Amino acid sequence: MSEGGSIPVPQASAEDWINMLNEFQKDALSTRLGIPIFYGIDAVHGHNSVYKATIFPHNIGLGATRDPELVKRIGAATALEVRATGIQYVYAPCVAVCRDPRWGRCYESYSEDPKIVQAMTEIISGLQGEIPPNMPKGVPFIAGKEKVIACAKHYVGDGGTTNGIDESNTVIDRDELMGIHMPGYFSSIDKGVATIMVSYSSWNGVKMHANHDLITGFLKNTLHFQGLVITDFEGIDRITDPPRANCTYSVQAGVSAGMDMFMVPKFYREFIDDLTILVNNKFIPMSRIDDAVKRILRVKFMMGIFENPFADYSLVNYLGIKEHRELAREAVRKSMVLLKNGKSAEMPLLPLPKKVPKILVAGSHANNLGYQCGGWTIKWQGISGNDILKGTTILNAVKNTVDPETIVIYKENPDKEFVESNGFSYAIVVVGEHPYAEMHGDNMNLTIPNPGPETITNVCGAIKCVVVIISGRPLVITPYVDLIDGLVAGWLPGSEGQGVADVLYGDYGFTGKLPRTWFKSVDQLPMNVGDPHYDPLFPFGFGLSTEPT
Numbered sequence: 241m242s243e244g245g246s247i248p249v250p251q252a253s254a255e256d257w258i259n260m261l262n263e264f265q266k267d268a269l270s271t272r273l274g275i276p277i278f279y280g281i282d283a284v285h286g287h288n289s290v291y292k293a294t295i296f297p298h299n300i301g302l303g304a305t306r307d308p309e310l311v312k313r314i315g316a317a318t319a320l321e322v323r324a325t326g327i328q329y330v331y332a333p334c335v336a337v338c339r340d341p342r343w344g345r346c347y348e349s350y351s352e353d354p355k356i357v358q359a360m361t362e363i364i365s366g367l368q369g370e371i372p373p374n375m376p377k378g379v380p381f382i383a384g385k386e387k388v389i390a391c392a393k394h395y396v397g398d399g400g401t402t403n404g405i406d407e408s409n410t411v412i413d414r415d416e417l418m419g420i421h422m423p424g425y426f427s428s429i430d431k432g433v434a435t436i437m438v439s440y441s442s443w444n445g446v447k448m449h450a451n452h453d454l455i456t457g458f459l460k461n462t463l464h465f466q467g468l469v470i471t472d473f474e475g476i477d478r479i480t481d482p483p484r485a486n487c488t489y490s491v492q493a494g495v496s497a498g499m500d501m502f503m504v505p506k507f508y509r510e511f512i513d514d515l516t517i518l519v520n521n522k523f524i525p526m527s528r529i530d531d532a533v534k535r536i537l538r539v540k541f542m543m544g545i546f547e548n549p550f551a552d553y554s555l556v557n558y559l560g561i562k563e564h565r566e567l568a569r570e571a572v573r574k575s576m577v578l579l580k581n582g583k584s585a586e587m588p589l590l591p592l593p594k595k596v597p598k599i600l601v602a603g604s605h606a607n608n609l610g611y612q613c614g615g616w617t618i619k620w621q622g623i624s625g626n627d628i629l630k631g632t633t634i635l636n637a638v639k640n641t642v643d644p645e646t647i648v649i650y651k652e653n654p655d656k657e658f659v660e661s662n663g664f665s666y667a668i669v670v671v672g673e674h675p676y677a678e679m680h681g682d683n684m685n686l687t688i689p690n691p692g693p694e695t696i697t698n699v700c701g702a703i704k705c706v707v708v709i710i711s712g713r714p715l716v717i718t719p720y721v722d723l724i725d726g727l728v729a730g731w732l733p734g735s736e737g738q739g740v741a742d743v744l745y746g747d748y749g750f751t752g753k754l755p756r757t758w759f760k761s762v763d764q765l766p767m768n769v770g771d772p773h774y775d776p777l778f779p780f781g782f783g784l785s786t787e788p789t
């Protein structure tokens with residue numbers, strides 16, 4: 241496997257990936273039973289660890305599109321780019337239902353509404369292939385060499401932890417668990433998802449990695465899921481506090497709970513020794529081992545890896561192709577949510593005029609591909625800058641779109657005097673969050689990182705402005721809304737920033753709708769649509785429309 245950012249060599253080509261995997265496979269086939277392996281990676285918004293891959297919007301932006309068919313096409317494109325590198329297994333989609341935007345993984349969640357998450361599991365049909373109608377329920381399905389094994393994650397309730405603290409405790413009753421956090425798995429299993437990854441988090445104080453009732457009792461015996469259940473990275477280590485306090489117990493609890501494959505990247509020899517002792521001493525019945533082995537082999541047979549254990553170079557040219565970038569650009573367009581359009585309905589600011597003498601583009605996120613892609617991009621925690629990623633910044637998208645005679649001035653954080661004294665017709669301000677992933681994104685104040693607020697006030701206090709927020713979630717925007725003329729939630733659009741300019745300038749209309757509530761203040765959190773005391777700045781489902789010009 242690759243954890244976030246682990247690659248064969250810097251800027252590895254598709255051929256480098258294939259050569260590495262085939263070496264591993266050669267070793268696997270030389271073992272006593274010669275059972276081939278598959279290789280897993282987090283391709284969670286395109287093949288995001290891989291140099292020159294297409295980077296799609298993160299899931300929160302896809303939730304804003306309300307377009308399952310689009311997301312299915314994204315799944316198919318992602319599968320093709322993943323197989324182009326010889327990899328057969330992706331740890332996606334995340335079907336978390338984020339209920340508190342203070343959670344560092346909220347952008348990996350399509351929505352606070354389980355129905356939208358269910359709709360977006362259509363990506364599985366793109367990743368694995370369309371399940372045939374006559375397939376028995378719960379059987380994993382993967383349709384050949386341009387498709388991948390998918391992974392619905394993280395089972396279950398990862399998005400409901402208290403105060404959004406990552407890997408923490410989800411304290412709700414069974415009805416709420418089943419009504420809010422389980423529907424994504426119902427739909428994933430209906431679509432033939434081949435694997436399900438267990439959450440680091442706990443439900444009412446019980447670690448999910450040790451939860452026999454929900455893994456074996458419910459997922460396997462009630463829902464008849466027949467694919468394989470995989471742990472998260474060193475997930476069984478974290479059954480104890482501190483992690484690895486009692487490894488034999490962790491192995492016993494994790495295997496007995498019903499997990500079938502164990503992400504044990506470092507201490508695998510110890511894992512094998514512990515498990516062997518536990519089975520030989522009858523703490524774990526052979527029937528449990530047989531169940532796990534059967535499920536792993538079922539997935540391997542289904543995806544044809546026995547027949548074709550080695551990757552070839554036949555698909556390498558699909559990595560980052562133009563058609564996929566156009567698809568990503570379409571997704572960016574459809575993910576933009578227009579929250580404010582002018583200081584009065586009679587005076588809309590958007591679509592912006594293309595032909596004016598001079599405009600200002602400002603903000604920390606206007607000219608930074610790394611920032612617009614967010615976490616899980618090249619590195620686990622994402623990157624900054626334009627020299628590694630291949631794509632279009634929002635600044636360049638604006639330059640590509642305006643009339644050739646329109647002068648475009650870029651200044652990252654201009655002072656008020658500069659803004660007032662240069663005769664700009666209007667400004668586009670692009671600010672937001674710096675990339676993060678998992679617990680590193682847990683944030684209790686959700687303010688726009690500096691110098692974003694200063695850039696907004698300097699620019700929007702002087703001239704007409706549209707502000708595009710690049711973030712993995714709603715942020716505190718209340719103090720600035722009245723100053724701003726146009727406000728767009730841009731989420732984490734990925735490599736194809738041209739999609740932002742497409743709607744700013746009216747080549748396409750705004751259609752995006754909020755996939756989650758935009759709060760007034762963090763003191764209101766958690767606050768989700770349907771809650772009794774629902775008092776948002778912009779409600780779930782809100783989004784202004786514009787017509788293409």
Ligand SMILES: OC[C@@H]1[C@@H](O)[C@H](O)[C@@H](O)c2nc(-c3ccccc3)cn21
Nearest residue numbers: 242243244282331393394472473678
């Ligand atoms: O990358 C593999 C999986 C990924 O699929 C899961 O969604 C995610 O919860 C995860 N966290 C780590 C991880 C966390 C801390 C240190 C090292 C690795 C690894 N992983």
